[in-house]
Amino acid sequence: MQLERMITILELVAIAGRPITVVELQTATGLPKATCYRLVQTLQEQRLLEQPDADGKVVIGERLIRIALLGKADVDVRKAAAPLLKTAAISFNETVFLSRFRNRKVEIIHVETPNDPARAFVHPGLGDRPMHACSCSKAIAAFTEKDFQDTILQETLKAYTEHTKTTPEALREEFQVIAARGFAECDQEIDMGVGSVAAPISIGNIGATFSVGAIGPIRRFGSEYREDIGVKLIELAEKISGAIQLCNVAEV
Numbered sequence: 001m002q003l004e005r006m007i008t009i010l011e012l013v014a015i016a017g018r019p020i021t022v023v024e025l026q027t028a029t030g031l032p033k034a035t036c037y038r039l040v041q042t043l044q045e046q047r048l049l050e051q052p053d054a055d056g057k058v059v060i061g062e063r064l065i066r067i068a069l070l071g072k073a074d075v076d077v078r079k080a081a082a083p084l085l086k087t088a089a090i091s092f093n094e095t096v097f098l099s100r101f102r103n104r105k106v107e108i109i110h111v112e113t114p115n116d117p118a119r120a121f122v123h124p125g126l127g128d129r130p131m132h133a134c135s136c137s138k139a140i141a142a143f144t145e146k147d148f149q150d151t152i153l154q155e156t157l158k159a160y161t162e163h164t165k166t167t168p169e170a171l172r173e174e175f176q177v178i179a180a181r182g183f184a185e186c187d188q189e190i191d192m193g194v195g196s197v198a199a200p201i202s203i204g205n206i207g208a209t210f211s212v213g214a215i216g217p218i219r220r221f222g223s224e225y226r227e228d229i230g231v232k233l234i235e236l237a238e239k240i241s242g243a244i245q246l247c248n249v250a251e252v
Helices: 002-016 022-029 033-045 062-070 074-092 135-141 146-154 168-181 223-251
Strands: 095-102 105-112 127-129 184-187 194-202 208-217
Touching (some): 002 022, 022 033, 074 105, 095 135, 105 135, 135 146, 135 184, 135 208, 146 168, 184 223, 194 223
Antiparallel strands (some): 095 208, 184 194, 194 208
């Protein structure tokens, strides 16, 4: 019975789509005032509901958003992000891609290419990417806990090209740079002649779960060009984060 009441409260908060008071919840559920307050407090203690301001109103909590996100299929994430990615690919006139951190790996799950038929572009492919050498992976790794970073650095750091960083010291230094400026780079570290840049996508307070990147031939993707696109990707990452969160809340 108590679980059913909690689920009802969560559904009402999600449907409201705005901060809602306990009085409103008590009126909607018909529960005794003390019972409703107790259930809301329990849900807040479990971080399933949160009180963003001091006005007593509650919203769906980060923990519930995280649960919904972890259970969300790639197709749902792609559906939320694809329009923004396509717009960016056309605007940048470069390939733009979305990556996901899952099961301690980063994998590219969606790619959008420019519409210009005369534009030569690079397609990064889909699937897993090395945690130490790809911009999409480093963009996520730089914003994870130190313990996880240490795990990455303890693994065999394969040299894909002469530009791949293969020492823990070099990667620790790079993670610090990435965290400070907000985006990661790959300068021919996986394939010669190919450069990329990526920014982390943080979902609420649960950290960088996704990243968004752009990739192209190194003759275009020099350091200044990568920095310019990197700044734009930071803005794009915020928009994609919002789209994914709206999708999550709508389905909670």
